[in-house]
Amino acid sequence: MRKELSAVICTKEKDFVGLRWHMLKTFFRTLSIALALLLAIVWALSLLVTPAHAASVTITPAGAFDDNNGNYIQAHGGGMIKVGSTYYWFGEDKAGENASNTSFQNIPCYSSTDLAHWTFVSYVLTRQASGDLGSSRIVERPKVIYNSATQQYVMYMHIDNSSYSENKVGVATSSSVCGNYTYRGSSYPLGNRSRDMSLFQDSDGTAYLLSEDPANGLRIDKLSADYLSVASAIAVLTPDHEAAAMFKFNGRYYLFGSFLTGWGTNDNQYTTATSLAGPWSSWSYFAPVGSNTYNSQTTFILPVVGSSGTTFMYMSDRWTTSNLGTSPYIWLPLQVNGANITLPWYNTWSIDTATGLWGNAVSAYAINAGGSAAGSFAADEGYSGGSTYSTTSTIDTSGVSNPAPQAVYQSERYGNFTYTFPSLKPGAQYTVRLHEAEVYWTGSGQRTFNVSINGQQVLTNFDIYAAAGGVRKAVVEQFTATADANGQITIQFTNVKDNAKVNGIEILPSSSVTPTPTSTPTTTPTPTTTPGQTCSVHYTVTNQWQGGFGASVTITNTGSTSVSGWTLGWSFANGQTITQLWNGSYTQTGGNVSVTNVSYNGMIAPGGTTNFGFNGSWNGSSATPTAFTLNGSTCTVV
Structure with missing residues (x-):
């Protein structure tokens, strides 16, 4: 068991x-x-x-455009097409060529999702033993569009002989965007000659050939339904322009073109219309006249369409005739305002292909005029004219708001000269600080000069000694300025007595100032009185000598609403008389004084300040004013 x-x-x-x-x-x-x-x-x-958006990338016009293999991109005279979220860039392979040798080599295709990092994909057309793609032929300005009906990518290009006397267009097709293209031959569109050309695809899918016909002008011709031939003429524009490019925005067509100056650059132009058949507006310049379109020639306008907007990117070539393969690419964001187009220059700028928005990569400047880098101040740059001087004398910066480093006041640029600060945001407001110190003259009235910002005079008969209160003393003159339509602030210094001069310049974003229109107002805004408006005034005598004095006046908006245009009033008790004033315009009747803003400092945000200064004369005594009114309202004296 x-x-x-x-x-x-x-x-x-x-x-x-x-x-x-x-x-x-x-x-x-x-x-x-x-x-x-x-x-x-x-x-x-x-x-x-998916991510909310891709990070923005920096574009540097005329910078290093290299592919994933470290080779300089060969896409000259090219164009782009977007397929899905990827951009494909086609152009001419000019490696090793010059203006005397431009024979066809290859048409490469590159890909990118952000427009900054490019991958070489393939050569979609290569040199052939004979025919239009032979070694002695010219193949230029390839452009590609997609035909959704035939599901073919169609490429047009300028076909010519080595003497540029044949003037034809060629056509090639492929079933994939960067695949091998089959060349289909060349022709004279509608019997006309065609040199520099481009393509435009309208929102309804209709495609057009834009070509320079030397006998007639710039032609707009409609393509057939399959895009393989030219069907009909739409318009001929004169005077003749080449290197055409076109985009459409809000029902308006924008057509760009270059004058016929060979490899030499010129001031390119644009015209607009609400119908491709016209009427077209008169040709106008879109880049600063005399810049030769920043020494480049139009090749393509790329719409960068994103979730938040569209940026129209101007693409051009800066031809280097001695080595065409190294020709820089100039890419810049166009400013579109109705029928008006401007093209400011930016040393660098940013683009986000997901949002379609661009940004300005330059936010501020600080330069040491006439000297090398000092602290946060960069070495002297952006100037035209003038001479430089330096000293080892110590400069007194006590009591100065926002002083520069000592070394800045020890160097200077003097004479008649101009500073230009590019790559700012068009229409945005900036604070301009001019750092000054008199190191030569030991009395007032020995050096006077005028200063203008974007054509608006901001200092008249300015006397550094008088404003600073002595020799080797620093003074900072501060203004508000609006970057012009080209994203520039230009400061001009003009001699009156002896030499104009400046020691340092700062351009800073004016985040506390309400933006004003891009164009500089030609008239002073009418002052407005806000009920309950409050203000304070700080009046300081900065210097005094026998028979004369200098003063600085700071107005603070202590209210809750902005002051839009201002007039400050007070009375002198001892017969003082203003002899010169800056940052404002004044009238004086007897002892009664009224100072009105100028165009660039009429807006005072809540908590914001504005300042002006003046020199005056006196006899016997010079008492400080005890009461001030701003637009009729009494201010607190502080």
């Missing part, structure tokens, strides 16, 4: 152990399946989630 019972117990224990092992295996198998399902769900969800 004991053996049998023992055997039974043993058997049951084995059964229990087996059952327990079976249960464990089942548990782990179920757990592994559950984990696998969970991972699959996470993976599937990850496919549905």
Whole structure:
């Protein structure tokens, strides 16, 4: 019985152990399946989630445009097409060529999702043994569009002989954007000659050839439904322009072109119309006249369409005739305002292809006029004219708000000269600080000069000695300026007596100032009185000498609403007379004085300040005014 019972117990224990092992295996198998399902769900969800937007990237016009292999991109005279979220860039391979040798080599295709990092994909057309793609032929300005009906990518290009006397257009097609293109031959569109050309695809899918016909002008011709031939003439524009490019925005067509000056650059122009058949507006300049379109020639306008807007990117070539393959690419954001187009220069700028928005990469300047870098101040740059001088004398900066480093006041640019600060945001307001110190003259009235910002005079007969209160003393003159339509602030210094001079210049964003229109107002805004308006005035005599004095006046808006245009009034008790004033315009009748803002400082935000200064004369005594009114409201004197 004991053996049998023992055997039974043993058997049951084995059964229990087996059952327990079976249960464990089942548990782990179920757990592994559950984990696998969970991972699959996470993976599937990850496919549905996309970033809010791609990071913006920096574009440097005339900078290093290299591909993923470190080679300079060969896409001269080219164009782009977007497929999905990827941009494809086609152009001419000019490596190793010059203006005397421009024979066809290849048409490469590059790809990018952000317009800054480019991958070489393939040569979509290559040199052939003979025919239009032969070694002695010219193949230029390739442009590609997609025909959704035929599901073909169609490329047009300028075809010519080595003497540029044939003037034809060639056509090639491919079923994939960067695949091998089949060349279909060349022709004279509608029997007309065609040199520099481009393509435009309208929002309804209709495509057009833009070509320079030397006998007639710049032609707009409609393509056939399959895009393989020219169907009809739409318009001919004169005077003749080449290197055409076109985009459409809000129902308006914008057409760009270059004058016919060969490899030499010129001031390119644009025209607009609400119908391709016209009427077209008169040709106008879009870049600063005399810049020769920043020494470049139009090739393409790329709409960068995103979730938040559209940027129209101007693309051009700056031809280097001695080595065409190294010709820089000039890419800049066009400013579109109705029928008006401007093209400011930016040393660098940013673009986000996901949002379609661009940004200005330059936010501020600080330069040491006439000197090398000092602290946050960069070495002297952006000037035209003038001479430099330096000293080892110590400059007194005590009591000066926002002083520059000592070294800035020890160097200067003097004479008649101009500073230009580019790459700012058009229409944005900036604070301009001029750092000054008189290191030569030991009395007032020995050096006076005028200063203008974007053509608006801000200092008249300015006397550094009088404003600072002595020799080797620093003074900072501060203004508000609006960057012009080209994103520039230009400061001009003009001699009146002896030499104009400046030690340092700062251009800073005016975040606390309400923006004003891009164009500089030609009239002073009419002052407005806000009920309950409050203000304070700080009046300081900065210097005084026998028969004369200098003063600085700071107005603070202590109210809750902006002051739009201002007039400050007070009375002199001892017969003082203003002889010169800056940062405002004044009238004086007897002892009663009124100072009105000028165009650039009429707005005072809540908590904001504005300042003006003046020199005056006196006889006997010169008491400080005790009461001030701003637009008729009494201010607190502080």
